[in-house]
Amino acid sequence: MSFDIISMILLWFGLYYIVSLSLNMEFGYAGIPNFGKALSVLVGAIAVGGILDRLLMLYFKINGDFITGSTYATSAINTIIASHPIVGIGILILAIILASILGLIVGAIFILPSAKLKEDYLGITLLAISEAVFLICTYNLNIIGGYYGISTPDILAFVSGEYRGWVFAGIVLIIAFLVFLFFERLLNTPFGRVLRAMRENENTVRAFGRNIMMLRIKTMAIGSAIGAIAGVLYSLYTVNIIANAFTRVDWTFFPFLMVLLGGKGNNKGVALGVLCYVVIKVLLDIYKYNIKYALNIPFEPVWLSYMLFGVLMLLILYYKPSGLIPEKPILTPPMKKKIAEIKQ
Amino acid sequence: MVIRMIKIKNLNAGYGKLQILFDINAKVEKGKITTVVGPNGSGKSTFLKTLFGLTKIYSGEIIFNNKNIAHVPPHQKARMKIAYLPQTNNVFADLTVEENLKIAGYVLDKDKVKERIEIALNIFPELKNILKRKAGTLSGGQRQFLAMGMALVRDAEVLMLDEPTAQLSPKLAEVIFGKIVEMRDEFGLTILLVEQNAKRALEISDNGYMFVSGKVAFEGTAEELLNHEKFKEYSLGITAL
Amino acid sequence: MIIEGAIIYSNLLVLLALGLTLTYITTNVPNFAQGSYAIVGSYVALTLLKLFGICPYLSLPVLFIVGAIVGLLTYLSLKPLIKRNASVEMLMIATLAIDLILLGVIGAYSEVLSQIVGSTQAKFVFANLDFSIFGFRGILFVSTLVVILLLFGLYLLLYKTKFGIALRASMENPSLAQTMGIDVEKTRLFSWILSGALAGVAGGLLPFMQEIVPATGDLIIISIFAASIVGGLRHISGALIGGYIIGISESLITYYLAMAFGAGFLVYGKVVSLIIMIATLLIAPYGITGVDWKKVRKRLFSQ
Numbered sequence: 001m002s003f004d005i006i007s008m009i010l011l012w013f014g015l016y017y018i019v020s021l022s023l024n025m026e027f028g029y030a031g032i033p034n035f036g037k038a039l040s041v042l043v044g045a046i047a048v049g050g051i052l053d054r055l056l057m058l059y060f061k062i063n064g065d066f067i068t069g070s071t072y073a074t075s076a077i078n079t080i081i082a083s084h085p086i087v088g089i090g091i092l093i094l095a096i097i098l099a100s101i102l103g104l105i106v107g108a109i110f111i112l113p114s115a116k117l118k119e120d121y122l123g124i125t126l127l128a129i130s131e132a133v134f135l136i137c138t139y140n141l142n143i144i145g146g147y148y149g150i151s152t153p154d155i156l157a158f159v160s161g162e163y164r165g166w167v168f169a170g171i172v173l174i175i176a177f178l179v180f181l182f183f184e185r186l187l188n189t190p191f192g193r194v195l196r197a198m199r200e201n202e203n204t205v206r207a208f209g210r211n212i213m214m215l216r217i218k219t220m221a222i223g224s225a226i227g228a229i230a231g232v233l234y235s236l237y238t239v240n241i242i243a244n245a246f247t248r249v250d251w252t253f254f255p256f257l258m259v260l261l262g263g264k265g266n267n268k269g270v271a272l273g274v275l276c277y278v279v280i281k282v283l284l285d286i287y288k289y290n291i292k293y294a295l296n297i298p299f300e301p302v303w304l305s306y307m308l309f310g311v312l313m314l315l316i317l318y319y320k321p322s323g324l325i326p327e328k329p330i331l332t333p334p335m336k337k338k339i340a341e342i343k344q
Numbered sequence: 345m346v347i348r349m350i351k352i353k354n355l356n357a358g359y360g361k362l363q364i365l366f367d368i369n370a371k372v373e374k375g376k377i378t379t380v381v382g383p384n385g386s387g388k389s390t391f392l393k394t395l396f397g398l399t400k401i402y403s404g405e406i407i408f409n410n411k412n413i414a415h416v417p418p419h420q421k422a423r424m425k426i427a428y429l430p431q432t433n434n435v436f437a438d439l440t441v442e443e444n445l446k447i448a449g450y451v452l453d454k455d456k457v458k459e460r461i462e463i464a465l466n467i468f469p470e471l472k473n474i475l476k477r478k479a480g481t482l483s484g485g486q487r488q489f490l491a492m493g494m495a496l497v498r499d500a501e502v503l504m505l506d507e508p509t510a511q512l513s514p515k516l517a518e519v520i521f522g523k524i525v526e527m528r529d530e531f532g533l534t535i536l537l538v539e540q541n542a543k544r545a546l547e548i549s550d551n552g553y554m555f556v557s558g559k560v561a562f563e564g565t566a567e568e569l570l571n572h573e574k575f576k577e578y579s580l581g582i583t584a585l
Numbered sequence: 586m587i588i589e590g591a592i593i594y595s596n597l598l599v600l601l602a603l604g605l606t607l608t609y610i611t612t613n614v615p616n617f618a619q620g621s622y623a624i625v626g627s628y629v630a631l632t633l634l635k636l637f638g639i640c641p642y643l644s645l646p647v648l649f650i651v652g653a654i655v656g657l658l659t660y661l662s663l664k665p666l667i668k669r670n671a672s673v674e675m676l677m678i679a680t681l682a683i684d685l686i687l688l689g690v691i692g693a694y695s696e697v698l699s700q701i702v703g704s705t706q707a708k709f710v711f712a713n714l715d716f717s718i719f720g721f722r723g724i725l726f727v728s729t730l731v732v733i734l735l736l737f738g739l740y741l742l743l744y745k746t747k748f749g750i751a752l753r754a755s756m757e758n759p760s761l762a763q764t765m766g767i768d769v770e771k772t773r774l775f776s777w778i779l780s781g782a783l784a785g786v787a788g789g790l791l792p793f794m795q796e797i798v799p800a801t802g803d804l805i806i807i808s809i810f811a812a813s814i815v816g817g818l819r820h821i822s823g824a825l826i827g828g829y830i831i832g833i834s835e836s837l838i839t840y841y842l843a844m845a846f847g848a849g850f851l852v853y854g855k856v857v858s859l860i861i862m863i864a865t866l867l868i869a870p871y872g873i874t875g876v877d878w879k880k881v882r883k884r885l886f887s888q
Binding site for chain 2: 747750751753754757758760761762763764765766767768769
């Protein structure tokens with residue numbers, strides 16, 4: 001039991017770290033108030049449920065309605081994966097590629113209204129777009145099965161049940177680490193610095209001849225592609241997709257909580273923020289009924305967790321607005337040299 | 345006998361961490377016009393804002409009627425009979441002229457407001473025909489009349505005016521200066537004036553201060569200032585601006 | 586009948602959008618918790634009905650007060666951030682946090698109430714309690730009456746009282762209002778209290794119109810923002826105009842879409858309001874009341 005807790009924590013840490021890293025680039029670095037973060041994760045689910053499942057149905061020549069058809073298609077592919085692990089890995093890579101492309105496109109379109117909007121209007125618009133797509137996906141059963149749900153391929157069909165959680169957590173952590181390396185490289189280039197400059201003062205960046213809109217589009221395209229990867233991993237882990245799972249609270253609010261708790265603009269700080277949140281979340285998930293009966297709470301613990309996390313967010317905003325590990329000044333090689341000179 | 349209305353002691357102030365005013369010592373005499381002149385960015389507008397409590401005061405005292413009011417919030421200063429007229433946005437554009445005058449008397453009781461509006465309209469008869477118009481639709485001169493009328497309604501003892509003639513034609517500026525003198529002579533108002541149009545402003549003033557880089561460069565009666573060698577140099581510099 | 590529904594819905598949106606606009610003007614905070622304010626009201630009305638048998642229409646004054654308290658508490662918890670000049674993004678995140686807290690409280694309360702009453706109260710409607718006159722639903726008259734009363738009251742307050750003129754003055758230019766001796770803090774506090782109170786009343790009426798669950802607030806918040814933005818977040822009258830535009834188009838367009846393409850299209854109401862909102866933002870970022878109509882006329886006639 002206790003071992004499972006650790007694998008759960010690792011898995012959720014990886015998933016949320018991927019989402020939070022992308023949000024940190026958008027919000028922490030570029031200053032875009034992306035209150036529609038959940039959309040990118042949903043895009044990942046669409047890539048798996050809406051595209052990959054349909055491709056599988058075509059491949060296995062399964063007709064009939066989408067929801068039952070995808071059940072047959074996934075069980076067919078699962079039998080193949082069970083004997084050919086390489087197919088499972090192939091499916092994962094295919095899904096990630098599909099999701100990244102879709103994420104790039106959706107992210108680039110998603111941010112277009114910002115051409116004319118300032119922070120608050122932009123944040124509201126992004127939230128509203130994300131929420132509207134969420135509603136459509138929930139109530140229209142033909143996209144990703146809606147509230148009814150559809151099954152997705154089990155890419156680890158060849159691994160026995162007791163180890164599946166661990167192996168999956170390992171895959172997610174490896175991908176999260178790659179994403180971390182990607183962002184560290186990306187944000188330590190002139191691109192990363194210009195994003196921070198844009199957050200502080202758009203006009204200065206304009207004066208240096210950079211196109212603000214192009215910067216925003218790039219940021220959101222990359223951010224959404226990465227967010228979509230998290231959506232893919234989550235959908236493949238749970239082996240099914242229920243559209244209601246991609247809520248604003250879980251995939252927008254909580255990532256904001258983690259980024260702000262850790263320290264926006266600082267990827268290592270964000271890791272700490274994610275870890276804190278995930279440990280609390282997993283423990284609450286697993287022990288919720290123990291807590292309920294021990295404290296004699298007359299309602300579902302999920303409501304209590306909402307109150308707790310809401311209060312935690314307010315406390316962060318009051319007392320630690322720059323997070324546990326605040327953003328550090330950027331030190332480019334010439335600046336490091338200069339500092340060394342001064343020290344001598 | 346000279347009665348000091350406001351005395352400023354060792355005042356240091358600014359915006360956030362940006363200090364603008366350095367160790368200012370000054371006094372404003374009752375029933376007189378005191379004018380602060382100085383080049384752009386010398387901190388003269390910030391000085392008025394600071395007296396009214398709209399900036400951050402690091403240290404120093406502002407003594408008004410024997411009380412240190414350095415840390416009294418603006419809305420309470422308004423109740424202490426101190427009126428401040430910002431340079432821009434000094435009327436409520438969405439409100440009618442009449443509503444603007446009424447709101448100016450916010451801290452007074454009803455009958456008093458009526459009485460004060462009468463007085464203001466006597467000094468500024470130009471406002472009588474436009475009472476129902478929205479202030480946003482007025483011309484620059486009308487707007488300035490309204491802003492000064494509002495200051496009169498408030499029954500203040502001290503009136504702080506931030507560049508009341510900015511962006512007005514010379515002819516209109518002359519009218520405004522006339523009204524300022526009228527307010528002093530008719531009601532014995534104490535007036536603290538900040539002006540870009542330094543020479544003309546000092547000509548109607550009793551006392552003057554010259555600010556340079558957030559410090560008092562020199563002070564004296566208006567006449568002394570006008571004849572001061574340094575002032576002549578600066579005023580050439582200012583007119584060149 | 587569809588028009589009847591559209592008007593009822595619009596009336597409720599006006600109540601909610603008005604509160605949103607009011608607090609945005611006075612404190613510059615886009616309040617994501619506005620929808621949940623209403624649901625707090627809905628559950629209080631449900632409680633009064635189930636425990637004391639009070640008809641929801643009669644409990645509106647209580648809801649007004651409960652809503653006012655929720656609004657007040659929100660403002661008090663935002664105040665440290667406003668004082669620190671926190672950025673608007675941070676304030677928005679704070680209202681999202683408050684919304685989540687409210688959702689937790691409402692959800693928990695709905696289960697507690699279920700235990701007291703002895704049957705599940707997570708989902709409910711009041712439509713079965715409504716009366717009817719000439720074949721029209723009672724809620725049509727009540728919601729219209731509430732909006733008329735509200736507008737009349739607001740008009741009296743804003744144009745005929747000293748406090749109202751001060752309120753308008755501090756909405757337009759808070760620092761100048763301060764120099765006039767107006768305590769701007771008081772007007773901010775007032776706007777949050779009124780905003781909460783209006784939402785509380787809307788919450789008592791909402792269950793006559795649609796099914797309520799604890800998360801309903803998160804759903805209607807999109808329409809509320811759409812209404813406020815389309816009308817213009819800078820003017821109180823914007824909420825009125827925007828409320829009717831969004832309310833009526835959301836109801837009618839969705840209805841005709843459903844007629845044409847089948848009942849599945851009924852769920853797209855929010856998408857309709859979203860599209861109208863985005864279109865407005867792109868054409869006239871400050872909404873209908875923010876458009877300089879004189880300029881538009883000039884441009885039209887000069888061609």
